[in-house]
Amino acid sequence: MGMLSEFQQDELWRNWISAEIRADYFADMRTRYARLHSWLIWLTLFFSGGTVFAVISNLPAEYGWLKLALALITTVLSLLSVVMQNPKKTAECADLHFKWNRLATEYQSLWNNVYSDDAESKFASFVEKEAELSKASLAIPNRSKIVEKWERHVLSHRAGAPASA
Numbered sequence: 001m002g003m004l005s006e007f008q009q010d011e012l013w014r015n016w017i018s019a020e021i022r023a024d025y026f027a028d029m030r031t032r033y034a035r036l037h038s039w040l041i042w043l044t045l046f047f048s049g050g051t052v053f054a055v056i057s058n059l060p061a062e063y064g065w066l067k068l069a070l071a072l073i074t075t076v077l078s079l080l081s082v083v084m085q086n087p088k089k090t091a092e093c094a095d096l097h098f099k100w101n102r103l104a105t106e107y108q109s110l111w112n113n114v115y116s117d118d119a120e121s122k123f124a125s126f127v128e129k130e131a132e133l134s135k136a137s138l139a140i141p142n143r144s145k146i147v148e149k150w151e152r153h154v155l156s157h158r159a160g161a162p163a164s165a
Helices: 006-048 050-057 061-083 086-111 119-139 144-157
Strands: none
Touching (some): 006 061, 006 086, 006 119, 006 144, 086 119
């Protein structure tokens, strides 16, 4: 195996940009899942706390429904916190961010050495890594607006850079 053809160089460029976009996307999603989990925990603590109970315990009888409503809200928030598995998704997104970022760095390194004797074999191994990461990424939903946000960011960051060596 030898250096990369012009077609492979173009593909390398696209894969590099794509890996950067995905790394940024998973970093963003990690932050969102962590923030959502934090909000659920704080809201659960608030609604289940003694202060709320003290306030509603002194309400007149016609507001008895409020006690039930607050108990239901607390139960729903607790269930959401468990069912949504945000800490697990946060960890998965952090791991995916790290791996996609590392792959983007490997693509960049190869971009700087497209004429090396082992460029083609390295490129093939990176494409294989990308396929494995894509499979691992399926557990996290694709939020197209967030992907587009990071696509715009990466493309503006790389504006003016050549599309091939």
